[in-house]
Amino acid sequence: MSPFYLLSLLFGLAFGQTASLCAPSEYIIHVEKRECTYCLAINTTICAGFCMTRDSNGKKLLLKSALSQNVCTYKEILYQTALIPGCPLHTIPYYSYPVAVSCKCGKCNTDYSDCVHEKVRTNYCTKPQKLCNM
Template sequence: MALLRSGAQGLCCVTLAVLLCCGAYTEASVLNLRRFIGCAVREFTFLARKPGCGGLHITTDACWGRCETWQKPVLEPPFIESHQRVCTYNETRQETVLLPNCTAGVDPSYSFPVALRCDCGLCLTSTTECITSV
């Protein structure tokens, strides 16, 4: 029975990975993603722009997810113990595209990271937008 249960969990994880990687959008996958805790590579589209050039829609892989976070009160300052992890890039590669309609003298090159592997980890301001205090 344990082997059967383990196989079912593995199939569920494979199914979720396929949905995340392929960007499948169905009502069922939206419900699963709302409950998903973890970090995964997922397809993402954004508009690349820079002064002097036209914009270009780029589809790439980026990190996406929610990681376990908790806080508890303690008796010593700062009176709270935090465990805050974020979905962050573990491995990337750089890609470069040429933006259209650049004015003379403007380099049309636009570089961006492509996520190869993502994990829950500490927030590093070198790769991730982190809120450190309010």
């Protein structure tokens, strides 16, 4: 193995995470309640992007910690609250949602992230839509 190739490999392993393209991205959440007249479209930010992962084909040769598959996840979150218009008095018209301030590559935490690989189209409105700009 040439010294240049070995040095390139070591550099890539050491600084691979810095090349990750994981950052807050604009996203629209659609929120509606059965009792309310309108669907609310909320502009927010989520964590999205590419994170370096390791090939697990050599799992017998590597430490267990080297086999983790990183995802783009939240580093810092703020929560904001929006008012859903057209709700009757007996209904709580507020909806709290996360806003990604910063992101990181790490293990997916199911306490605050959806770690499912399959994409299901559920982010849409069935009622007239109102836009919420925070």
